[in-house]
Amino acid sequence: MTQLHYIPSWFFGFNIAFEMIFMLAAALVALYSYRIYKISSQKEIKLFGISFALLSASYFVSSIISLFFISALEGNLLAIAIHRILNAQNIAVASYILFLILGHITLLYTTLRVERKRIYGLLIAMAFIAINFSFNKVFMIYFISSLCLLFVNYHYYMEFIKRKNKTVFLTFWGMFFLFVSNVIFLVQESSATIYVISHVTELIGYCFIASSLLRVIKHGKKKK
Amino acid sequence: MERKRNKLEIIKDILTVIREKNGRIKPTHILYKSNLSHQMMKEYLEELIVKKFIKEIELKQGKTYEVTPKGINYLEEYNTIVNFTNAFGLD
Numbered sequence: 001m002t003q004l005h006y007i008p009s010w011f012f013g014f015n016i017a018f019e020m021i022f023m024l025a026a027a028l029v030a031l032y033s034y035r036i037y038k039i040s041s042q043k044e045i046k047l048f049g050i051s052f053a054l055l056s057a058s059y060f061v062s063s064i065i066s067l068f069f070i071s072a073l074e075g076n077l078l079a080i081a082i083h084r085i086l087n088a089q090n091i092a093v094a095s096y097i098l099f100l101i102l103g104h105i106t107l108l109y110t111t112l113r114v115e116r117k118r119i120y121g122l123l124i125a126m127a128f129i130a131i132n133f134s135f136n137k138v139f140m141i142y143f144i145s146s147l148c149l150l151f152v153n154y155h156y157y158m159e160f161i162k163r164k165n166k167t168v169f170l171t172f173w174g175m176f177f178l179f180v181s182n183v184i185f186l187v188q189e190s191s192a193t194i195y196v197i198s199h200v201t202e203l204i205g206y207c208f209i210a211s212s213l214l215r216v217i218k219h220g221k222k223k224k
Numbered sequence: 225m226e227r228k229r230n231k232l233e234i235i236k237d238i239l240t241v242i243r244e245k246n247g248r249i250k251p252t253h254i255l256y257k258s259n260l261s262h263q264m265m266k267e268y269l270e271e272l273i274v275k276k277f278i279k280e281i282e283l284k285q286g287k288t289y290e291v292t293p294k295g296i297n298y299l300e301e302y303n304t305i306v307n308f309t310n311a312f313g314l315d
């Protein structure tokens with residue numbers, strides 16, 4: 001049985017609260033993107049919104065998994081496992097992986113600005129083939145997510161260099177912390193504290209992204 | 225040297241030109257005022273029609289264009305769109 005996450009028992013409950021916050025922050029970005037898309041009809045805005053809607057769905061499923069499918073390991077350690085047999089937990093974990101990977105790939109595809117559906121399809125196919133044939137599926141999931149976010153970070157770094165604008169700066173740091181939290185997840189097997197550090201880092205990331213979005217909303221209201 | 229306009233700006237310029245002419249304008253005027261090549265203007269007009277920002281009206285004198293309420297909403301919310309696309313690197 002493969003363990004998806006190792007969670008210190010004292011952190012149980014907090015992790016669900018963290019995931020709910022991530023879900024709300026990502027949903028807020030997705031909803032505002034949808035509003036802007038309805039006005040502008042620009043495809044890249046729609047894709048950006050879809051990527052955050054997928055990430056929001058992944059956090060929702062993750063909190064459901066934490067609520068219902070957690071099992072106790074030895075000592076003060078809880079775990080979420082990937083079973084071989086098909087059951088409700090397996091479906092939930094598979095949905096979490098699907099939403100997480102699709103969310104990151106869609107975000108990457110949006111920032112690559114290639115507008116080729118075949119490239120999008122290829123990225124998705126390669127990611128799921130790599131996960132399926134990997135010996136360490138959990139490592140591969142977070143490796144692919146980190147790789148996507150690395151390229152997303154490059155895009156936002158270049159945007160910041162180009163614009164030298166505070167809002168892009170906030171978005172860049174937000175994406176950077178999301179990248180770092182995924183990288184931290186790569187070594188989660190070494191210690192359960194890693195799970196906590198990763199969640200805190202992700203929270204910082206979403207705080208930056210939410211601040212960036214709030215600045216846009218505030219500026220929009222001022223103009224009216 | 226002038227900065228190259230992005231897609232959102234070009235759409236705003238075309239819609240502004242059409243709106244300034246009381247909502248109806250011939251393609252030659254759009255071409256002259258929007259500072260685009262004929263091919264580019266044709267592509268943009270087709271896109272704007274598909275996205276329902278403008279509508280094409282066939283008259284005896286030829287085609288004219290009119291801004292739809294969706295197009296007017298685009299112009300009114302233009303700054304919000306630009307702020308959003310700038311903040312999230314989407315333009």
